[in-house]
Amino acid sequence: MADTMKSKMEQLLDYIMKHCLWQFHSRAWDRKDQNEGILSRTTQLLCGEPIKLETPADRCYWVDAQCLADVYKERFTWINEMPKDEIKQLMKELHERLDYLTITGSLNLELTDQHY
Amino acid sequence: MPYHEFECSKCIPERKKHAVVKGPGETLADALPAGYLNTIPGSISERGCAYCGAKHVIGTPMKDVIHLSHGPVGCTYDTWQTKRYISDNDNFQLKHTFASDMKEKHVVFGAEKMLKQNIIEAFKAFPNMKRMSIYQTCASALIGDDIHAVAAEVMEEMPDVDIFVCNSPGFRGPSQSGGHHTICIAWFKEKVGTVEPKITSDYVINYVGEYNIQGDQHVMDDFFKRMGVQVLSTFTGNGSYDELRSMHRAHLNVLECARSSEYLCNELRVKYGIPRLDIDGFGFEPLSLSLRKVGLFFGIEDRAQKIIDEETARWKPELDWYKARLTGKKVCLWPGGSKLWHWAHVIHEEFGVEVVSVYTKFGHQGDMEKGISRVEEGALAIDDPNELEGMEALETLKPDIIFTGKRPGEVAKKVRVPYLNAHAYHNGPWKGFEGWVRFARDIYNGIFSPMHKLAFLDISKDEIPTDKGFETARMISDVNLSEEIRSSTTLREYTGKFDCVGEILKKTDYPNFEPEPVGAL
Numbered sequence: 253m254a255d256t257m258k259s260k261m262e263q264l265l266d267y268i269m270k271h272c273l274w275q276f277h278s279r280a281w282d283r284k285d286q287n288e289g290i291l292s293r294t295t296q297l298l299c300g301e302p303i304k305l306e307t308p309a310d311r312c313y314w315v316d317a318q319c320l321a322d323v324y325k326e327r328f329t330w331i332n333e334m335p336k337d338e339i340k341q342l343m344k345e346l347h348e349r350l351d352y353l354t355i356t357g358s359l360n361l362e363l364t365d366q367h368y
Numbered sequence: 369m370p371y372h373e374f375e376c377s378k379c380i381p382e383r384k385k386h387a388v389v390k391g392p393g394e395t396l397a398d399a400l401p402a403g404y405l406n407t408i409p410g411s412i413s414e415r416g417c418a419y420c421g422a423k424h425v426i427g428t429p430m431k432d433v434i435h436l437s438h439g440p441v442g443c444t445y446d447t448w449q450t451k452r453y454i455s456d457n458d459n460f461q462l463k464h465t466f467a468s469d470m471k472e473k474h475v476v477f478g479a480e481k482m483l484k485q486n487i488i489e490a491f492k493a494f495p496n497m498k499r500m501s502i503y504q505t506c507a508s509a510l511i512g513d514d515i516h517a518v519a520a521e522v523m524e525e526m527p528d529v530d531i532f533v534c535n536s537p538g539f540r541g542p543s544q545s546g547g548h549h550t551i552c553i554a555w556f557k558e559k560v561g562t563v564e565p566k567i568t569s570d571y572v573i574n575y576v577g578e579y580n581i582q583g584d585q586h587v588m589d590d591f592f593k594r595m596g597v598q599v600l601s602t603f604t605g606n607g608s609y610d611e612l613r614s615m616h617r618a619h620l621n622v623l624e625c626a627r628s629s630e631y632l633c634n635e636l637r638v639k640y641g642i643p644r645l646d647i648d649g650f651g652f653e654p655l656s657l658s659l660r661k662v663g664l665f666f667g668i669e670d671r672a673q674k675i676i677d678e679e680t681a682r683w684k685p686e687l688d689w690y691k692a693r694l695t696g697k698k699v700c701l702w703p704g705g706s707k708l709w710h711w712a713h714v715i716h717e718e719f720g721v722e723v724v725s726v727y728t729k730f731g732h733q734g735d736m737e738k739g740i741s742r743v744e745e746g747a748l749a750i751d752d753p754n755e756l757e758g759m760e761a762l763e764t765l766k767p768d769i770i771f772t773g774k775r776p777g778e779v780a781k782k783v784r785v786p787y788l789n790a791h792a793y794h795n796g797p798w799k800g801f802e803g804w805v806r807f808a809r810d811i812y813n814g815i816f817s818p819m820h821k822l823a824f825l826d827i828s829k830d831e832i833p834t835d836k837g838f839e840t841a842r843m844i845s846d847v848n849l850s851e852e853i854r855s856s857t858t859l860r861e862y863t864g865k866f867d868c869v870g871e872i873l874k875k876t877d878y879p880n881f882e883p884e885p886v887g888a889l
Contacts, residue, residue: 269741269742270713270741270742271654271657271713273626273646273647273648273709273738274646276734276737276738277630278626278630278634278732278734282634307641308619308620308641308642308643309637309641309643311643311665312620312643312644312645312665314664315645315661315664315665316645316661318664319657319660319661319664352397353395353396353397354396354737357395357396357397358396358397358400358737359396359397359399359400359733360400360732360733360734360737361733362404362732362733362734
């Protein structure tokens with residue numbers, strides 16, 4: 253079960269790393285905001301939950317989230333059959349892994365460079 | 369990902385941290401090339417300087433501006449003969465180049481007076497041009513000329529002109545990237561917010577990090593107009609000085625080359641609350657997704673989808689004709705910065721080529737993160753390579769073609785590796801759906817040129833076949849193709865025109881969309 257979840261998470265992660273750009277903003281705090289802003293909304297979309305679009309920034313996060321959710325539903329059809337609690341768990345693990353690769357485990361020395 | 373040490377660079381041990389091989393199952397957290405560091409003495413870098421990055425890359429594509437370098441005349445070298453950022457005002461910015469022509473006497477006695485004379489002379493010589501940008505160079509920076517003060521004096525005397533000053537001498541940073549940063553911040557601080565624009569649509573964007581190489585901006589501008597989106601400004605290809613002063617009124621910043629101009633988008637986001645949407649304008653799928661994102665943001669995704677459907681139906685059979693013939697060919701993707709990641713995955717997916725190496729001349733570690741994520745396993749990633757490393761990589765990787773700048777490109781030709789100009793293109797534009805097919809055609813022509821095949825023969829020692837007649841590219845490319853592909857009635861070669869931009873510039877029949885009710889967005 254755990255292996256299956258990990259394999260599914262890797263598929264979702266691989267798509268982001270290969271096709272998206274939003275996770276690679278140049279500052280650590282910015283990457284944190286991007287990952288949170290987009291993946292939290294993607295989770296809501298995959299679970300059929302409503303999303304608030306109150307500011308232009310909300311809307312921009314939602315655009316990337318909507319496109320990601322659409323691709324996930326189309327390419328990884330197993331996600332359409334998944335119970336909501338499992339989707340949330342899967343997306344939580346994805347979020348943690350993405351944060352690790354792009355922020356906490358990143359070897360990019362510029363992310364926290366005060367003189368950037 | 370193990371670090372890679374070049375044989376030729378063993379005498380420069382610091383270089384080992386600048387190259388990695390993407391190994392199976394390894395991640396960005398295992399190894400990442402060092403980046404945006406001063407070039408190591410002894411390593412013959414292919415980089416440009418920070419002045420070049422500010423003026424020749426970012427500043428000069430602005431079309432309605434006298435671009436004046438305050439320094440020796442040689443600093444203005446890059447113009448129509450090396451650059452291809454065209455414009456719709458008869459390429460004024462490429463045809464005319466200006467320098468204050470500093471000499472030794474000016475270094476000794478100062479050059480401010482001479483600069484002022486030059487500015488006035490240039491405005492008088494081109495009375496229709498009322499905007500100027502002045503670029504500091506190493507020489508004028510070292511003697512401490514106050515260009516801002518001179519510009520302010522002239523603006524007081526000539527109230528109808530406006531002057532932008534960019535203090536980015538060649539030594540201000542390890543590479544041209546330092547100049548990108550400097551000019552973005554200077555433009556934001558000094559010019560953005562100083563003009564109020566005329567808003568003509570409910571949907572207004574700045575298109576940032578697009579330099580109109582061979583008409584890329586015209587192609588994208590056409591898509592946006594067909595969607596009813598107003599491109600308030602383009603930073604900076606075919607961009608207008610005053611439009612760029614009004615960037616603060618856009619609803620969305622659509623960012624193409626994040627390497628050169630994310631700084632500007634980040635500032636606009638913080639000060640004016642304009643969100644930043646990063647896009648890929650190259651390749652059918654990434655471009656489709658990008659148009660769709662802009663459409664979604666404004667709630668007009670149906671308009672984007674209509675364009676995507678029309679363009680895909682028109683050009684996909686031609687893309688697939690080339691893909692059938694390019695599949696499996698090995699490519700070294702060696703551009704300056706952003707094309708490393710714009711192209712890394714999509715040339716593999718849509719042309720079928722194998723990217724065996726990526727490099728960046730002036731990219732930062734963030735660009736390597738994007739590029740390495742997108743290439744397939746086994747690719748060699750190199751930061752700021754020197755010429756010998758490039759040669760060694762060509763010998764070991766044996767690519768069928770490389771995409772790079774003209775300096776390393778000409779070197780590659782000497783070892784019989786064809787190259788395409790990744791910076792200025794061969795037969796661009798390469799953006800857009802048609803443009804992407806033109807790129808595929810250029811790759812095809814590069815790899816399968818009969819002339820190139822003949823170049824492998826050394827008349828001093830090889831036997832020259834006299835029993836064979838003239839070969840065409842098609843005879844070489846189709847030799848191993850299946851009959852089904854060779855005789856396909858659905859796939860076809862590029863059928864566009866020699867000039868695919870001229871028609872776009874003449875277009876006036878854009879749809880007139882009804883304004884949305886207030887509060888709809």
